[in-house]
Amino acid sequence: MKxxxxxxxSSAESAYDLPDxxxxxxxxxxxxxxxxxxxxxxxxxxxxxxxxxxxEFVAEFQRELKHYVGRPSPIYHAKRLSDELGGAQxxxxxxxxxxxxxxxxxxxxxxxxxxxxxxxxxVIAETGAGQHGVxxxxxxxRYGLECVVYMGSEDMKRQAQNVYRMKLLGATVVPVDSGSKxxxxxxxxAMRDWVTNIENTFYIIGTVAGPHPYPxxxxxxxxxxxxxxxxxxxxxxxxxxDAVLACVGGGSNAMGIFYDYIPHKNVRLIGCEAxxxxxxTGRHAASLTAGSPGILHGNRTYxxxxxxxxxxxxxxxxxxxxxxxxxxxxxxxxxxxxxxxxPVNDDAALAAFHRxxxxxxxxxxxESSHAVxxxxxxxxxxxxxxxxxxxxxxxxxxxxxTVAERSGLQFFCRPSCQMNQLKQAKQ
Amino acid sequence: MSRIKATFAKLAGEKRKALIPxxxxxxxxxxxxxxxxxxxxxxxxxxxxxxxxxxxxxADGPVIQRSSERxxxxxxxxxxxxxxxxxFRETNDTTPIVLMGxxxxxxxxxxxxxxxxxxxxxVDGVLIVDYPPEESVAVLxxxxxxGIDSIYLLSPTSTxxxxxxxxxxxxxxIYYVSLxxxxxxxxxxxxxxxxxxxxxxxxxxxxxxxGFGIRDGATARLVADVADAVVVGSRIIQEMEASAxxxxxxxxxxxxxxxxxxxxx
Numbered sequence: 001m002k003x004x005x006x007x008x009x010s011s012a013e014s015a016y017d018l019p020d021x022x023x024x025x026x027x028x029x030x031x032x033x034x035x036x037x038x039x040x041x042x043x044x045x046x047x048x049x050x051x052x053x054x055x056e057f058v059a060e061f062q063r064e065l066k067h068y069v070g071r072p073s074p075i076y077h078a079k080r081l082s083d084e085l086g087g088a089q090x091x092x093x094x095x096x097x098x099x100x101x102x103x104x105x106x107x108x109x110x111x112x113x114x115x116x117x118x119x120x121x122x123v124i125a126e127t128g129a130g131q132h133g134v135x136x137x138x139x140x141x142r143y144g145l146e147c148v149v150y151m152g153s154e155d156m157k158r159q160a161q162n163v164y165r166m167k168l169l170g171a172t173v174v175p176v177d178s179g180s181k182x183x184x185x186x187x188x189x190a191m192r193d194w195v196t197n198i199e200n201t202f203y204i205i206g207t208v209a210g211p212h213p214y215p216x217x218x219x220x221x222x223x224x225x226x227x228x229x230x231x232x233x234x235x236x237x238x239x240x241x242d243a244v245l246a247c248v249g250g251g252s253n254a255m256g257i258f259y260d261y262i263p264h265k266n267v268r269l270i271g272c273e274a275x276x277x278x279x280x281t282g283r284h285a286a287s288l289t290a291g292s293p294g295i296l297h298g299n300r301t302y303x304x305x306x307x308x309x310x311x312x313x314x315x316x317x318x319x320x321x322x323x324x325x326x327x328x329x330x331x332x333x334x335x336x337x338x339x340x341x342x343p344v345n346d347d348a349a350l351a352a353f354h355r356x357x358x359x360x361x362x363x364x365x366x367e368s369s370h371a372v373x374x375x376x377x378x379x380x381x382x383x384x385x386x387x388x389x390x391x392x393x394x395x396x397x398x399x400x401x402t403v404a405e406r407s408g409l410q411f412f413c414r415p416s417c418q419m420n421q422l423k424q425a426k427q
Numbered sequence: 428m429s430r431i432k433a434t435f436a437k438l439a440g441e442k443r444k445a446l447i448p449x450x451x452x453x454x455x456x457x458x459x460x461x462x463x464x465x466x467x468x469x470x471x472x473x474x475x476x477x478x479x480x481x482x483x484x485x486a487d488g489p490v491i492q493r494s495s496e497r498x499x500x501x502x503x504x505x506x507x508x509x510x511x512x513x514x515f516r517e518t519n520d521t522t523p524i525v526l527m528g529x530x531x532x533x534x535x536x537x538x539x540x541x542x543x544x545x546x547x548x549x550v551d552g553v554l555i556v557d558y559p560p561e562e563s564v565a566v567l568x569x570x571x572x573x574g575i576d577s578i579y580l581l582s583p584t585s586t587x588x589x590x591x592x593x594x595x596x597x598x599x600x601i602y603y604v605s606l607x608x609x610x611x612x613x614x615x616x617x618x619x620x621x622x623x624x625x626x627x628x629x630x631x632x633x634x635x636x637x638g639f640g641i642r643d644g645a646t647a648r649l650v651a652d653v654a655d656a657v658v659v660g661s662r663i664i665q666e667m668e669a670s671a672x673x674x675x676x677x678x679x680x681x682x683x684x685x686x687x688x689x690x691x692x
Contacts, residue, residue: 022561032530032557034486035593036604039584178492179482188485188492195486198584295530295557296483308504309535310482 023212130162132206207250211298222256453503471687479528644689
């Protein structure tokens with residue numbers, strides 16, 4: 001089976017074959033980059049097409065997913081949560097159980113294998129929450145590649161543990177102090193590195209954005225998630241879910257689980273964007289809900305921008321969703337009505353985070369908590385025979401400090417240390 | 428005849444090469460830009476590339492990004508940039524002005540509206556770094572109709588196929604980015620540049636300008652020996668950053684004059 005094969009049999013109702021040869025999804029996508037990057041993107045595109053058709057490459061990718069990542073990831077029925085909500089049954093696709101704790105590793109393995117195939121000894125990456133950086137550092141250690149990760153200095157503060165993990169794995173983490181010091185600035189900086197070191201460097205992009213062929217190849221490598229669900233759900237409950245939910249920042253976990261469901265028109269696809277403090281406050285990262293089409297980071301897509309066409313700083317409690325653009329394929333799926341996109345606010349995501357911890361013993365990533373939150377909102381309005389499948393794209397260990405701080409707690413301060421503080425205060 | 432064409436024709440007649448300085452509009456203040464443009468002309472500029480500030484200048488190095496950030500803090504947008512050009516044209520009707528920037532501010536204004544506004548303001552050319560020929564077929568048509576030259580980039584990694592593609596779309600002049608990298612990085616290899624310019628010249632009769640990596644009179648002189656135009660960007664912005672506000676115009680004038688003299692020597 002090829003990486004991006006869509007099931008063309010049985011319940012698949014219509015063909016979907018995007019992007020086109022020049023990387024467009026309708027008016028979105030494309031290759032909007034300076035001439036300096038054109039040759040590298042063309043080389044990557046050609047090599048990827050070859051790799052995709054090479055049974056050895058595909059077999060190695062699948063072997064790595066099985067033995068290194070631990071795939072297939074299970075689907076879990078969140079029964080206590082569903083019972084409490086009293087409506088639709090919520091199922092979780094457990095990408096949090098992957099090696100490195102998120103879906104990101106699916107893509108980084110694929111791209112690292114491409115880097116090796118193309119003879120590029122040096123890998124660069126950008127990262128927001130740090131999950132993609134960790135996943136990249138991991139595979140670079142695994143394949144013996146040099147790894148440089150660009151990360152906004154603001155994000156480095158929010159995700160200090162992931163910075164340490166990357167360093168443990170042998171990566172160099174470069175702080176980015178320009179602009180808003182977050183993901184988009186890290187992406188700008190990584191692009192600059194790539195332009196300068198194009199001959200020996202492979203750029204592993206972590207989401208389904210950027211210039212063609214990135215949105216396509218990141219989707220293809222992550223589409224293993226949806227492919228597994230397509231056989232796992234019928235095996236578990238004898239049917240496909242009524243809706244599939246996933247959080248959307250750049251949108252790689254969402255494209256990964258949506259892609260194989262696209263031809264299954266009876267399955268609703270729902271992307272949950274970061275509503276931040278509320279779309280009406282302007283402090284959010286919901287580009288599909290509140291943005292407008294434009295060009296950023298090499299592709300045309302929905303952007304959060306001002307009247308002058310400048311990109312505006314975004315906000316989300318989760319660093320991984322804090323991005324002013326979104327993958328071009330999501331823009332297209334929104335326009336053609338195949339997928340729906342809703343904003344989920346910080347507070348709702350945090351409430352879902354805590355609820356999943358307590359009812360199911362699963363600590364979700366704050367990113368994934370956005371999708372859980374929307375499932376919790378939908379479930380009570382639906383019958384008990386309805387099924388919601390949520391992509392639990394990552395685990396929440398990295399978010400301990402953020403959540404503790406939000407709850408007004410001092411991180412890592414156990415009762416014994418609190419006693420010591422009290423004693424010191426008295427003295 | 429367009430101002431760009433007339434300028435290069437005149438220079439060819441005099442056997443001189445064009446000097447094209449780049450500055451970002453609205454950096455460091457809104458008030459400096461128009462006087463700065465006149466100072467550049469006085470110092471020997473033949474064409475002025477005026478940067479349109481953008482929040483995410485992916486193809487530029489840290490120097491130009493900083494200048495873009497300063498301009499954005501001043502609230503400078505595409506409409507302000509066009510207003511500067513209109514103001515400049517009140518007293519200068521000969522020096523070509525090329526706007527250089529990114530696609531998004533233009534798409535936001537709307538392509539037709541931009542072309543009309545730019546034409547009315549007296550803009551001669553547009554270089555949009557993230558509009559390669561493949562993605563700008565419609566853009567080229569609209570700008571052609573408005574009498575505005577579309578300037579395109581070529582780089583050391585450009586293949587023969589891409590050189591042909593750019594040559595077919597390019598108007599005014601071609602901007603050869605002499606380094607693999609972002610603006611303002613490292614040093615320049617003139618032999619390599621000369622060889623590449625020969626490949627480009629085989630596909631087009633347009634003048635070829637070279638930018639990225641030109642620091643002073645000496646490097647400008649080396650480039651002028653092999654190219655039709657010399658583009659100086661980051662170096663001017665660095666000069667302004669290093670100068671007290673009241674000295675900025677004078678120091679830039681000195682820098683650009685020195686480059687001009689070295690080129691003509």
